[in-house]
Each structure stands twice: as C-alpha cells, then as structure tokens.
Amino acid sequence: MLAxxxxxxPGVASSETIGRAGSCEIAWEKRKFLLNERELARVRGGNLVxxxxxxxxxxxxxxxxxxxxxxxEDSGFTIARLIREDTNEPITVVGTISxxxxxxxxxxxxxxTKHERYGDQFRVTEYRPVLPSSAEGIKRYLGSGLIxxxxxxxxxxxVATFGDQTLEVIxxxxxxxxxxxxxxxxxxxxxxEAWEEQRGM
Numbered sequence: 001m002l003a004x005x006x007x008x009x010p011g012v013a014s015s016e017t018i019g020r021a022g023s024c025e026i027a028w029e030k031r032k033f034l035l036n037e038r039e040l041a042r043v044r045g046g047n048l049v050x051x052x053x054x055x056x057x058x059x060x061x062x063x064x065x066x067x068x069x070x071x072x073e074d075s076g077f078t079i080a081r082l083i084r085e086d087t088n089e090p091i092t093v094v095g096t097i098s099x100x101x102x103x104x105x106x107x108x109x110x111x112x113t114k115h116e117r118y119g120d121q122f123r124v125t126e127y128r129p130v131l132p133s134s135a136e137g138i139k140r141y142l143g144s145g146l147i148x149x150x151x152x153x154x155x156x157x158x159v160a161t162f163g164d165q166t167l168e169v170i171x172x173x174x175x176x177x178x179x180x181x182x183x184x185x186x187x188x189x190x191x192x193e194a195w196e197e198q199r200g201m
Contacts, residue, residue, distance in 0.1 A: 057111045064140045065104050085134055095124030103144020105132040135164045148194035170195050
C-alpha cells in the first residue's frame with residue numbers, strides 16, 4: 001500500500017545543524033529561508049515566540065508538494081510550499097519531514113502559526129503521502145517526473161482525457177492510454193511499467 005503513516009519527531013536541531021545554518025547566513029538573507037523559529041532564535045539571537053501545541057487548534061490538510069525551500073538532511077527539518085487540494089492555494093509548511101518528491105500529494109496534520117516576519121505557516125506534526133484525487137493534483141503528480149516517461153505535456157493530455165479517473169485507468173486499464181493522442185503501444189507499456197515500479201516503492 002503506497003500510503004503509510006509516520007509520526008514526526010520534534011524538529012530540534014543539533015549543534016552541527018546550527019553551525020551549518022549559521023554558515024548559510026548570506027543565502028538565508030537572499031532567499032529568505034523560513035527557518036524553524038527555535039533554530040532561528042538560537043542562530044540569530046532573536047526573541048521569537050513558538051506557540052504551544054493545542055489539540056483544539058490541530059487540523060488536517062491535503063495538498064501537492066510544490067517546492068522545497070529548505071531541507072536539513074540530519075534533522076529532517078523542512079520548509080516547503082504546498083498547494084492545498086481544497087482551495088488550490090499555496091501555503092508554507094514547516095516541520096520535520098523526511099525527503100519527499102515534488103509533485104507528491106501529502107496529508108498533513110498540525111496547526112497554523114504566525115511568523116513575525118513571514119506570516120502564516122502551517123507547522124506539521126504528522127504527515128503521510130497519498131495518491132492525489134483531484135484532476136489538478138493528478139496532473140501535477142504525473143508531470144513531476146516521478147513516473148518515468150511522463151512529463152508535464154503528456155500528463156496534461158492524459159488528465160484531459162480521463163480527468164479524476166486517470167490513476168484508476170493507469171492502474172487497472174492501462175491499455176486505455178492508447179486513447180490519448182500521441183501514445184502508442186510502446187509508450188503505454190513504458191508508462192505501465194514505470195507506474196508499477198513507483199507503486200512498489
């Protein structure tokens with residue numbers, strides 16, 4: 001089963017992580033990395049307030065991972081942009097997230113916080129990768145490069161043909177991909193094999 005649930009460990013960086021964050025000072029200023037408030041406070045001596053977790057304010061969101069701004073290989077701390085599935089709007093998510101691929105759909109649990117400089121951020125406490133269900137999410141997923149032989153143009157043509165049933169077609173009736181303009185038997189077989197390989201990961 002592709003979807004699996006992971007509970008995240010607290011996003012506490014090591015002294016080695018803080019050293020690396022300090023060495024990236026100039027890059028941080030230029031690219032405005034939205035560093036974890038606790039890490040940032042230690043690095044820059046700022047007076048940042050981190051809200052306590054309140055179960056009453058916890059909520060779940062679902063969306064497509066659109067861009068990874070920052071990822072620490074050691075601590076797993078990540079800052080990324082997620083396109084919400086319900087509103088199709090981008091949000092900033094922060095938390096300890098293992099390396100994920102742009103284009104993947106994630107179900108996340110956490111709470112909204114407000115950074116004094118960068119505004120609203122969604123602090124992730126739990127997440128799990130899932131298959132997208134909306135046509136837009138499927139198009140992003142297929143066009144992200146996760147499935148070998150599928151690029152943005154081909155993904156758009158496939159989704160235009162099958163809509164939100166696209167993944168069901170690829171999974172159980174891949175021969176129907178022949179209905180898409182420009183997809184011959186060889187290409188369809190390549191997509192089918194790549195899909196099975198991705199599902200097995």
